[in-house]
Amino acid sequence: MTPQTTLLRTPLLEAHQKLGAKIVPFAGWEMPLDYGSILSESKAVRKVAGLFDVGHMARFRLRGPQVAEELDHALGGRVTDQPVGMARYTMLLNELGGIVDDLITYRTGEDEFFMVVNASNRHRDAEVLRERITHSSFVDETEDGGGILALQGPLALSLLQALTGDADLAPDFLGLAFPSSPWGPLFVARTGYTGEHGYEIFVNAEQAIPVWNQLLKLGASPVGLGARDVLRLEAALPLYGHEIHEEITPFDANLRFAVRGWKTREFVGSDALQKLANTEVPSKELIGLTAEKRVPREGYPVLCNGVEVGLVCSGVWSATLEKPIATAYLQMGVEGTLTVSARGKEFPVERVGLPFVPHRSRN
């Protein structure tokens, strides 16, 4: 990653400041952490609709007659059978099957893919993809002045229809749409990071502010990165650097669906995955934990009878369940009462299934 002396700004920074947001540096960008209450913002998404600025996420565009075949080899997931007009969740792996990043591919044409990757991995991903994609064009569009708005929650569809004035607009789960709007055509995908029914709206520099303001006027609540982390963890959606990183395989993280066809396909990392599946007994598993009061936070050890048996990946106070929740990697086969050690003080935790809050993104 190239060192950054100044922070990047999405086209919505001024709108956040006007709303009184707490602005923090995040992955090289100035982003809103919250607009006053992480808990209320989380609840608004579960009950009504929330609006997020996720313009820090990196956007790539790849084009060429062989782009699908090249991506099929470069990524862990299959894209050759991805229909035009659909999005798909997959990942970039290293030769050892470790996760370089997770990402979404949007097939915008027979010979064109749009891709959204983690802001913190932008330069690394671009470097890896440029090495693997040699016959297609690769453009990093992250700093073109445009932005990404995420509209998430049970009322997201009606707000999207009101925004575009199209009462029949209803994209399928993971579907793309290009509705017209008073600010010109929009690029909308039914994707998100909350577990709710929701959309990500890709806007150009001129559309960002008016679309943001109109959605707030229609009843969406502004939601910052703090609540975004709560919501994604409630839905047990992985976050790079926490549940997934280069030492973790898709098997470890329960993400086999993101590398469908790994048994028979050839892609970077497939040899390692096939070898792992044939020879190794899994040593750890990703589990959910809940606690009474204290939050099991990232890096806290998980203990069983005083012996360390795991490590917490992510922990937050769940606004929906009104108690602490956390993910952890636990050694396989551990049975018995678990505790977490918070800076030397142990407290009890309960092992639970994932996700903590059921997904409604397909509803």
Add this chain to the structure above:
Amino acid sequence: MRPEDRFYMDSHEWAKLDGNTATIGVTDFAIEQLGELVFLDLPEVGATISKGEAFGEVESVKAVSDLIAPVSGEIVAVNTDLPDALEPLQEDPHEAGWLIKVTLSNQGELDSLKKVEAYEELVAATR
């Protein structure tokens, strides 16, 4: 302006003196920085605390923070209702949200604490 009748720590605790007993709490600025509180751990009456060392913990949705003792001494009272109902600490940290009362073992320790004007400057510089 925050209350003038007490001393402040750089780590955002306050101590209010009454005879040889100090009431100890945290400032509204600390609470504002922490955000929504979820957990508070306080020591028990009879325990001793030492200036500059942690005597408890406060946890919010965002982070965990140590409570640092502004003075040394023996604890003579604890706001025992607080851990089960954090609202007074969230809403009124300078009065109803007090944490513990301590009999001072060394009044001289107060000299190194900040008066309100200096604390206000610290907060302004931190913002």
